[in-house]
Amino acid sequence: MTFVHGKSTYISLNAKDLSPFTTTSQIEKTADSHDVTTYGKNAHVFRGGLLGGTGSMSGIYDTSTSAGPRATIEPLVGSNVSLIRRTEGTGTGLPQQTVDVLVTKYTETNPVADMITWSADLQLSDVITTTTQT
Amino acid sequence: MNLHAVAQEIKERLDPLFTERVFIGAPDSVTPACFVIPLPEAVDFDATYRRGADSVTGWEMLAIVSKVTDRNLFERVAAYCAGNGASSVKQALESASYDSCDSVVVTRVETDTVTWQGTDFQGAMFMIDVFGAGSTA
Numbered sequence: 093m094t095f096v097h098g099k100s101t102y103i104s105l106n107a108k109d110l111s112p113f114t115t116t117s118q119i120e121k122t123a124d125s126h127d128v129t130t131y132g133k134n135a136h137v138f139r140g141g142l143l144g145g146t147g148s149m150s151g152i153y154d155t156s157t158s159a160g161p162r163a164t165i166e167p168l169v170g171s172n173v174s175l176i177r178r179t180e181g182t183g184t185g186l187p188q189q190t191v192d193v194l195v196t197k198y199t200e201t202n203p204v205a206d207m208i209t210w211s212a213d214l215q216l217s218d219v220i221t222t223t224t225q226t
Numbered sequence: 227m228n229l230h231a232v233a234q235e236i237k238e239r240l241d242p243l244f245t246e247r248v249f250i251g252a253p254d255s256v257t258p259a260c261f262v263i264p265l266p267e268a269v270d271f272d273a274t275y276r277r278g279a280d281s282v283t284g285w286e287m288l289a290i291v292s293k294v295t296d297r298n299l300f301e302r303v304a305a306y307c308a309g310n311g312a313s314s315v316k317q318a319l320e321s322a323s324y325d326s327c328d329s330v331v332v333t334r335v336e337t338d339t340v341t342w343q344g345t346d347f348q349g350a351m352f353m354i355d356v357f358g359a360g361s362t363a
Contacts, residue, residue, distance in 0.1 A: 099272040112278025112361075151274055152357075181276075207329070207357060 100181030103149060105195075105212075106173035108164040113210075114151035119177060119189060121145040121220060143219060147175060147193055150211035153200060161210040168195040172217055184225055191220040227280050227358035231326035233263045236287070236354075239318045243306070244289075256342045259302065261315075262288045277361040282354075284333070289315065289350040294339055299348050307335045307350050315352055327358030 102111050124141030154160035175193045180186045197213035230250070237248040240261050247260035266285040273279035291303050305313035316332040324330060333353050340349035 099275060099277075101275045103275065111275040114275045114278075115273065152279060205333070 096180050102176070102178035102182050104176045105149075105164060105193075106168060108159060110149070110151070110161060110164060113154050113161050114149055116151070117147070117149035117177065119145065119147045119175075119191070119216070119220070121216075145216040145220070147177075147191075147214035147216060148212065149214070150209060153208035153210050161212075162198075162200065165195065165198045165210070165212050169198050171195060175214060178225065182225065186225050188223050188225050189220050190223070192217040227269075227327050227356070227360065229265065229269070229282075232282075232324070232330075232356055232358070235324050235326050236263060236319060236330070239322060240315065243313050243315065243318055256290055256345075256347065258290050258292045258347055259306070260290050262290065264288070271360065273357070273360065278359070279328075280358060280360040282356040285354045285356060287352045287354060288340065289352065290340055290342065290347045291350060292348055294346045294348050296348070303337055303348055303350055307337070315350075319354070324358075327356050329355075329357040331355045 101114075101117065102109070103114055103117050104110060121143065122145045123143050125138050126141050127136055128139050129136045151161065153162065157163050172192055172194050175191050177189045178186060179189070193214040194217050195212060196215050199211045201209045201211070233250045237250060240248045244259050244261045247257060248263065249260065250263045252264065253260065253262065264286070266282045268282070270281045270283065273281050289306050291306060292299050296302065305311060306315050308314045308316075310317045315335070319330050319332055331354065333355055335353070336351045338349055338351065340347045
């Protein structure tokens with residue numbers, strides 16, 4: 093068992109590597125919950141339903157007009173694209189998550205005393221495919 | 227991001243303000259007004275994933291303006307500490323882009339006396355934040 097630092101995380105959206113501009117990201121996997129409680133039970137009983145989830149990513153704004161967060165993500169708002177996330181970094185045998193996402197939000201924040209930051213909210217669409225990198 | 231490359235570009239931008247008396251590292255002797263760029267206390271690595279960016283926060287650089295007995299001391303210090311103007315350190319460092327890094331911001335200046343080799347000078351310590359690429363030297 094080994095703990096892993098987050099600095100090597102790889103994340104791409106629509107085949108564009110956004111790792112150099114990203115400081116944090118997450119994928120939240122959820123499932124519908126259906127109450128199937130019947131007579132005679134003393135507590136609720138649930139069964140799982142459709143899977144779902146959300147993702148988010150954020151980082152430091154870059155001026156690149158071809159590869160930066162604004163150039164890559166802003167035009168995708170309202171579109172479905174592929175998200176690839178390598179939690180433990182890039183390397184043979186390491187896990188990789190691939191999922192279709194709907195980009196629901198892109199935000200830029202300009203503080204007076206700090207670097208400009210960006211963030212994006214993602215809606216998972218269909219299942220997450222988890223593979224092992226080769 | 228290479229600290230010496232950043233210091234070199236800072237020197238190039240400040241040389242006109244200090245008549246070429248900008249020193250990377252401690253000078254052997256001081257003739258005011260001059261500017262000293264020492265090593266920073268620390269570099270913070272991994273500001274973004276996969277070595278995308280590193281940063282230096284509060285890099286202290288010292289302007290040695292004049293002897294404390296200088297009658298025009300206040301005016302000279304004020305010119306270097308001004309937010310803008312021909313002698314403004316902040317304006318000189320923030321008005322141009324850099325090859326060695328992405329961002330140089332002068333966040334604060336503190337004034338105090340500096341004793342150098344037994345002589346008291348009026349100094350102004352500038353605090354500078356630098357942000358740049360992490361994966362290249």
